[in-house]
Amino acid sequence: MASLLRQIVAGPRARHPEAGLDLCYVTDFIIATSGPSQTYPQLAYRNPLDQLVAFLDSKHGRDWAIWEFRAEGTGYPDEAVYGRVRHYPWPDHHPPPFRLVPMIMASMRNWLHGGDVLDSQTPSSLQNSMASPVKSAASASAGATTSGGTTTRNGNRVVVVHCKAGKGRSGTMATSYLISEEGWTAEEALERFTSRRMRPKFGAGVSIPSQLRWVSYVDRWTRHGKKYLDRPIEIVEIHVWGLRNGVKVDVGGFVEDGKTILALHTFSRTERLVVEAGAPREAGIGEMLWDLAGHSAAVGASKAPEEAELAGATNPKDHRTPVEKRRRHALIRKGTGLVQKVSANMGDGIEKAKSKTSSNATTEDSTTTQDTTTQGLKASEEPEPGGLAVIFKPSQPIRVPTSDVNVSVERRNGARKGLSLAMVSAVAHVWFNTFFEGQGPEQGGRPSDGGIFSIDWEAMDGIKGSSRKGSRALDRMSVVWRAVDNGESKGEEILEPAEGEPVPQVAAAADWKGRGDDDDDDDDAEGMEWARSSGPGGEDLVGNGQK
Numbered sequence: 001m002a003s004l005l006r007q008i009v010a011g012p013r014a015r016h017p018e019a020g021l022d023l024c025y026v027t028d029f030i031i032a033t034s035g036p037s038q039t040y041p042q043l044a045y046r047n048p049l050d051q052l053v054a055f056l057d058s059k060h061g062r063d064w065a066i067w068e069f070r071a072e073g074t075g076y077p078d079e080a081v082y083g084r085v086r087h088y089p090w091p092d093h094h095p096p097p098f099r100l101v102p103m104i105m106a107s108m109r110n111w112l113h114g115g116d117v118l119d120s121q122t123p124s125s126l127q128n129s130m131a132s133p134v135k136s137a138a139s140a141s142a143g144a145t146t147s148g149g150t151t152t153r154n155g156n157r158v159v160v161v162h163c164k165a166g167k168g169r170s171g172t173m174a175t176s177y178l179i180s181e182e183g184w185t186a187e188e189a190l191e192r193f194t195s196r197r198m199r200p201k202f203g204a205g206v207s208i209p210s211q212l213r214w215v216s217y218v219d220r221w222t223r224h225g226k227k228y229l230d231r232p233i234e235i236v237e238i239h240v241w242g243l244r245n246g247v248k249v250d251v252g253g254f255v256e257d258g259k260t261i262l263a264l265h266t267f268s269r270t271e272r273l274v275v276e277a278g279a280p281r282e283a284g285i286g287e288m289l290w291d292l293a294g295h296s297a298a299v300g301a302s303k304a305p306e307e308a309e310l311a312g313a314t315n316p317k318d319h320r321t322p323v324e325k326r327r328r329h330a331l332i333r334k335g336t337g338l339v340q341k342v343s344a345n346m347g348d349g350i351e352k353a354k355s356k357t358s359s360n361a362t363t364e365d366s367t368t369t370q371d372t373t374t375q376g377l378k379a380s381e382e383p384e385p386g387g388l389a390v391i392f393k394p395s396q397p398i399r400v401p402t403s404d405v406n407v408s409v410e411r412r413n414g415a416r417k418g419l420s421l422a423m424v425s426a427v428a429h430v431w432f433n434t435f436f437e438g439q440g441p442e443q444g445g446r447p448s449d450g451g452i453f454s455i456d457w458e459a460m461d462g463i464k465g466s467s468r469k470g471s472r473a474l475d476r477m478s479v480v481w482r483a484v485d486n487g488e489s490k491g492e493e494i495l496e497p498a499e500g501e502p503v504p505q506v507a508a509a510a511d512w513k514g515r516g517d518d519d520d521d522d523d524d525a526e527g528m529e530w531a532r533s534s535g536p537g538g539e540d541l542v543g544n545g546q547k
Contacts, residue, residue, distance in 0.1 A: 021047050021055060022166065024196045026174050029112055029158050031056075032197055034166040035068075037075035039513075049076045056160065063156040065117040067108060069096070069169040070162075071259040073514035084117050087509035090258045092164055093465030095172065095214035097258035097404050098433050099230045100506070101221070102496035104173055107503040108159050109181045113151040115499075151499060167197065168465055171206040176218040180226070180496075186219040187313035194314055203302035204314040208465045210431035212310045217433060220441040227445030231491025232484040233405060233434050235265075235398040236450075242280050242457075242475025243386040247411045247426070253400040257506045261406060265398045274387040280475070305467050307459035399484055403434045403491075405453075409460075411473040426470035428460040434481055445493065450482035 023033035036047040056064045066081055068074050071089040078085050088104050090096045096104075111117050159177075163169035175189035184192075190212075194205035206212055221228060235251050248266060255262045304311040408429035412422045432455075438447030456476050462469040483491075497503050 021052055023047075023052075023055075026193055026196050027178070029153065030174050030177065031064075031158055031160045032166045032170045032174055032193075033160060033162045035070060035075055035162050035164045038080060039075065046075070049080055053081060056158075060156070060158050063154070064158045064160055065111050066160045066162065067104065067173065068162055069173065070164060071510050072164065073510045074512045075514060077512050086117065087506050089506060089510045090169070090254070091261055093168065093208060093461070094261065094406075095208075095211045095404075095431050096169070097254045097402060098214070098217065098228060098435070099402065099492075099494050100258060101176060101214075101218060102226065102228065102494050103503055103505070105177055105180050106497040106501075107505075108173075108177055110497075110499055110503065112153050112157045112159060113499060114154045114157070168206060168208050168211055171197065172211045172214055175206065175215055179215070179218050180222045186215055186310055190215065190310055190314040194316055198316065201316065204304050204311075204316065206314050207302055207304040207467070208461055209305060209308035209311075209459055210429075210461050212304055212308050212314060213432065216309045217436045220436060224441035225445070226496045227441065228494040229435050229440060229445060229447060229491045230403050230494055231435075233400045233403055233481050234484050235394065235400065235405070236480040236482055237394070238267075238392040238407065238480070239478040240390045240392065240474050240476070242388060242472075243390045244280075244411060244426075244471075244473050245382050245386040246384050246413060247386060247409055247473045248384060249392055250406075250408045250410075251398050251400070252406040252408065254402055254404055257508070259506070259510055263408075264400060265394060267392045267394065269383060269385070271392055271394055272385070273391045273393060274385055274389075275391055276389040277385075277387045280388070302466065305458055307456055404431060405434060405479070405481065406431050407477070407479055409473050409477075411471065413471070424470070426473040427463050428457070428469040428473060430455050430460045430477075432479070434483070437481075447483075449485075450480075452478050452480050454478040 021033065023031055026032050033052065034047055036049040036052045038049040064084065066085040067088065068085060069088055069090060071091045074085070074087075086107055088096070088100050090100070107117075161170040161174050171193045175184075175186070175193050178184040178189040178192070179186055190204075190206060197205045206215065238249060238251075240249075250263050250267075251265045252261050252263045254260070303315045306312075406429060409426070410424060411426035413425040432453045434451065434453075435441075435447045437453045438449075438451045440447030454476065457469070457472055457474055460469065
C-alpha cells in the first residue's frame, strides 16, 4: 500500500528500477534525491530512508555522504545515516544566504578529495593552519587567500544532495559545485541538471528565478577569485511603476543562520508617495485565475520564466515543430483574450451599476472618471493606493542584517465596494545580493557602497517557487540600497576554506522531526511528475519500458 501511495503522489515520475527510489546521478560523483523519511505519515509517500541507505551502501560502501538543505527538518536523525551528513539548511523555494555557499562548496570538495565528512579535511594537508575562513574586511588583505595543498578527486567518493523534492535547493548547489570546483559553465551545469533530474517535457531542474540569479552569482564569484563581502544593508527607497491598488510591499532578510526569513518592514500608506496617479487598466480576477491555472500546465512543464537569468540554459529545449509552436501560441492568445474580455465586461458591469446609483457622479472629464472607477476606489480612499509611478520611502531606516535582500509583494482584491470578500490575487517576491549587484567580484571584492536593483514583474518569483504569481501587481520595481556605515566594521570577508582547513556547518541544524509543514511543498502540489532517475553515465533508469 505504501509503495502504491508513493507512485500516486509521484504521478508519472520514473523510479529507479533497482532501488525503487526517486534519485538521479547528476554526474558520477553527485547524486540528487528527494528528501527521505523514516517516520509516518511522510514515510508512506516519500523515499524510505532505510532503502536509500541500503542502496548507497550497496553501490558506494562507506564512500557516500549527505549534504542537506532543509530548514524544515531532514526527517531523520544523523545517526540513521552513520553521521555522514552535513547541514546547511535554508527555507524552501528560496536561494541560500550567500555566505553559506563557500562553506558548502569547500566541504563537498574536501569530501570528494578524500577528506573526512565531519571536518572535511583532506589527508594530505591535515597539518595545515586551522585559521577561520571568516575575516573582518577591515583587517583582511585585499589579495588574501587561504593556503593549503590540493588533491585530486577520489574516484570512489560521491556526494548526495537533497532538500525536500531534490530539485530547487539541491539543483542550485549541485550546479554551483560543478561551476566553482569542476570548471563547468553555468549553462553547462544547468543543462546537465535538467537533463538528468527531469523527464523530457516536464520542465526545468532549477526553475525559481532567484535561485537562477544565485547560480549566476556563483559563476561570477568563481571567475573573480571567490571573494565575498557580507555586510548589513539599508533599503533607502523602492520605486514602482504600474503599481495596482491594494498591493502590500515588504522587505525581509535571513536570520538564524539562514534558517528563517524575517519580514523587517511593511510599508504603510504614509510611506508611499504616488508620483503619477492612475494605475493601468487590467483584466482583473479572470486574469488572476488564468495565471494561477498556468498555461504551461497544459504541456506538463514547470519552466523558469523567459525573463529570468539563465532561463534558456535551465529550461529544456523545445523540440516542437514550428507549426506546433504557432498553434500553441495561438491557443494561448485566444484563451487569454477571452478571459480578459469576460473579466473586463464583468468589471464594467459592476462599475456601471455603481455609477447609476452614485449621487456624486459627474461628466466633466468622462475619460478620467472611467479610468478612476475601473480601478475601484479613488486613490484618496484606497488604503494601499497604486499609481503609474509610486515611491516607497520608509519613515525609519530599514536595515537588512546581511547582503541578501528580499522584497515581496502581495495584492488583495477587496478594493471595490461591490465586492464583500477580500482575496489574495497576487503573490510574488525577489531576492538579490548587494555584493554582486554592487559589482563586488569585478571590483576586486570591494562592492560599491550603494546601488539600484531593478526587476520586471515577469522575472519575479511566484507562489511557492512556481512561475505563477496571480494577477499583475506591478510592472517594474527598482530597489535603492546602500551599505550601512556604523563606523566600526565594513563587513565580513568570507573566503572559501582551502583544502585541509576545517569547514564550518550551520551552528544548529533544523529539528529533524520537522515543524509540521512537510507537506507544504510546491513540487508535491504539482504532483512531482517532473522527476526522472538516471545512472552515473546519464542513462535513463526507468521501469516498464518507459523512455
